[in-house]
Amino acid sequence: MDINMLNKKAVEVRIGIIEAIHNAGSGHPGGSLSSADITTALYFDIMNIDPKNPGMKGRDKCIFSKGHAGPAQLAAMALRGYFPIGEFTGTLRRIDSRFQGHPNIKIPGIEMSTGSLGQGFSAAGGMAMANKLDNDPGKIFAVLGDGELQEGLVWEAAMSAAHYKLDNLIAIVDHNGLQIDGRNDDVMTVNPIGEKFESFGWNYTVIDGHDMIAIHDALTMAKESKGKPMCIVAETIKGKGVSFMENQAGWHGKAPDDEQYARAMAELNAAKAALK
Amino acid sequence: MADKIATRQAYGEALVEIGKNNSNLVVMDADLSGSTKTSMFAKEFPERFFNMGIAEQNMYGAAAGLAISGKVVCASTFAIFAACKSFEIIRNSIGYTGANVKICASHAGITVGEDGASHQTFEDIALMRTIPGMTVVNPSDATATKKLLKQIVEMEGPCYFRIGRAAVPVFYSEDDEITLGKGKLIKEGSDVTIIATGIMVNEAYEAAGVLETEGISVRLIDIHTIKPIDSGIVIKAARETGAIVTAEEHSVIGGLGDAVAQVVVKNAPCPVAMVGQQDTFGESGKPDDLKKKYHMTSEDIIEAVRNIVRER
Numbered sequence: 001m002d003i004n005m006l007n008k009k010a011v012e013v014r015i016g017i018i019e020a021i022h023n024a025g026s027g028h029p030g031g032s033l034s035s036a037d038i039t040t041a042l043y044f045d046i047m048n049i050d051p052k053n054p055g056m057k058g059r060d061k062c063i064f065s066k067g068h069a070g071p072a073q074l075a076a077m078a079l080r081g082y083f084p085i086g087e088f089t090g091t092l093r094r095i096d097s098r099f100q101g102h103p104n105i106k107i108p109g110i111e112m113s114t115g116s117l118g119q120g121f122s123a124a125g126g127m128a129m130a131n132k133l134d135n136d137p138g139k140i141f142a143v144l145g146d147g148e149l150q151e152g153l154v155w156e157a158a159m160s161a162a163h164y165k166l167d168n169l170i171a172i173v174d175h176n177g178l179q180i181d182g183r184n185d186d187v188m189t190v191n192p193i194g195e196k197f198e199s200f201g202w203n204y205t206v207i208d209g210h211d212m213i214a215i216h217d218a219l220t221m222a223k224e225s226k227g228k229p230m231c232i233v234a235e236t237i238k239g240k241g242v243s244f245m246e247n248q249a250g251w252h253g254k255a256p257d258d259e260q261y262a263r264a265m266a267e268l269n270a271a272k273a274a275l276k
Numbered sequence: 277m278a279d280k281i282a283t284r285q286a287y288g289e290a291l292v293e294i295g296k297n298n299s300n301l302v303v304m305d306a307d308l309s310g311s312t313k314t315s316m317f318a319k320e321f322p323e324r325f326f327n328m329g330i331a332e333q334n335m336y337g338a339a340a341g342l343a344i345s346g347k348v349v350c351a352s353t354f355a356i357f358a359a360c361k362s363f364e365i366i367r368n369s370i371g372y373t374g375a376n377v378k379i380c381a382s383h384a385g386i387t388v389g390e391d392g393a394s395h396q397t398f399e400d401i402a403l404m405r406t407i408p409g410m411t412v413v414n415p416s417d418a419t420a421t422k423k424l425l426k427q428i429v430e431m432e433g434p435c436y437f438r439i440g441r442a443a444v445p446v447f448y449s450e451d452d453e454i455t456l457g458k459g460k461l462i463k464e465g466s467d468v469t470i471i472a473t474g475i476m477v478n479e480a481y482e483a484a485g486v487l488e489t490e491g492i493s494v495r496l497i498d499i500h501t502i503k504p505i506d507s508g509i510v511i512k513a514a515r516e517t518g519a520i521v522t523a524e525e526h527s528v529i530g531g532l533g534d535a536v537a538q539v540v541v542k543n544a545p546c547p548v549a550m551v552g553q554q555d556t557f558g559e560s561g562k563p564d565d566l567k568k569k570y571h572m573t574s575e576d577i578i579e580a581v582r583n584i585v586r587e588r
Contacts, residue, residue, distance in 0.1 A: 113372050116364060122365070123344065125338045125341060126340060126342040126343075126345070128341075129342055133324070152333075157337065159331065159334075160328055164326070
């Protein structure tokens with residue numbers, strides 16, 4: 001793995017997120033930015049995929065169960081070559097665009113339509129079951145939000161994944177600690193996350209979700225998991241990479257105005273230049 | 277028309293028959309496999325059966341994942357937990373994605389009987405009809421159940437398949453042609469048309485016999501596929517008989533009656549009366565007693581026909 005390249009790609013993913021949400025005039029920058037490093041690692045380091053053949057047999061699949069952070073996934077996919085980045089950043093959330101407000105299965109490479117929390121994770125379990133039936137070596141990576149863990153469906157899915165020994169299913173929880181109405185701890189406590197999954201029959205590990213080496217190591221270990229599904233609790237910062245968005249619940253679902261956009265881009269471009 | 281068989285029993289047998297030729301068929305249940313009869317498939321093909329426990333929402337979410345991965349999935353539980361409890365998962369993960377999942381829901385309607393109002397579902401057809409791309413099927417007997425299940429498994433896309441708990445007369449013979457999406461003309465008639473679905477087809481058939489003796493010529497149509505509805509057969513009936521009585525083991529709000537009325541109002545306006553659950557919850561009791569109390573018997577159909585003919 002090339003750490004410098006991955007870190008640079010992660011900045012480019014963040015630039016794509018900000019471009020697209022600014023152009024759209026709406027969207028969810030906070031949770032997209034917090035999951036940008038995880039997403040970059042999946043698409044540029046870990047997953048066995050072919051953008052030229054999105055339906056490739058035996059491929060790994062990434063399901064953004066926290067569908068509101070879809071711009072992170074779409075930006076990574078565009079940079080990986082699934083579709084032109086300009087089409088994504090220029091038409092996200094616009095009428096007649098294939099780039100909907102939340103991930104849509106009609107886009108080649110998007111494996112599941114998500115947006116209603118918990119459902120992507122549940123479907124990911126079904127995909128892992130199908131791969132077991134077919135002896136398909138592909139792994140299923142489900143990216144969840146921490147607030148999403150308040151959905152009962154998540155725990156139904158977690159229970160069945162352990163019951164059916166879905167060691168080909170990997171859950172990555174983007175634990176940025178914030179949700180629309182404020183801190184998880186104020187709205188509805190989700191901690192301890194790893195221990196909850198463990199008590200449901202999963203393995204888990206906790207990592208710094210912005211440390212590319214830690215992400216690489218955890219995902220590589222998760223791919224080798226035997227007999228149990230694996231949960232990676234990624235400790236992240238909501239809005240990561242844009243100073244004024246960091247750790248602000250208010251940036252969960254709000255687009256930057258022109259002035260804020262310019263500041264965000266200046267910061268991200270500087271970060272990119274520093275990685276040269 | 278001698279034997280009585282529950283449509284759920286026919287469903288279980290049909291799953292096994294289909295499973296023998298279609299290795300792509302996966303069956304799921306939520307701890308009710310003995311009641312929904314998916315246990316028959318589970319016994320025959322254990323590797324392709326998944327009991328998801330008492331977690332219906334995850335069953336339908338996972339069913340979507342299996343289907344999007346290339347499987348055809350029949351996922352069963354009681355109608356109340358399928359259509360009602362899991363509605364939004366079905367809407368987004370199955371309907372919106374067009375996943376090839378067959379939601380095979382048993383124990384619908386008043387004939388659930390003793391379990392009472394918490395389990396008697398009168399809202400499922402209404403809910404499922406509103407989902408774009410969802411095919412909605414309510415077979416009338418064991419023969420129709422088998423014939424239609426084969427067709428919906430072959431069809432690509434989501435489907436709601438409604439089956440019942442109680443043993444009901446086997447109405448059709450093996451030779452009867454029953455085609456998905458096509459209304460079945462059971463009997464010609466010129467004064468009035470009864471359009472029935474599910475177990476009410478048999479009630480309607482008995483009603484038609486009585487009405488004939490009173491000199492009322494009744495046309496009888498089985499609409500097993502409520503969505504997409506066979507508009508042609510409904511419009512023809514409206515034009516040629518000038519009055520329609522619908523009969524369903526479901527709320528008169530949003531079910532077969534509404535589906536027929538929509539076709540009639542747009543194309544050939546005529547009086548329509550609806551026999552079904554009259555916007556009320558059910559209660560515990562024996563299925564036959566409940567059918568009487570909640571007005572879903574051949575007597576109620578006869579009454580509705582007499583009224584509509586008299587008032588015309």
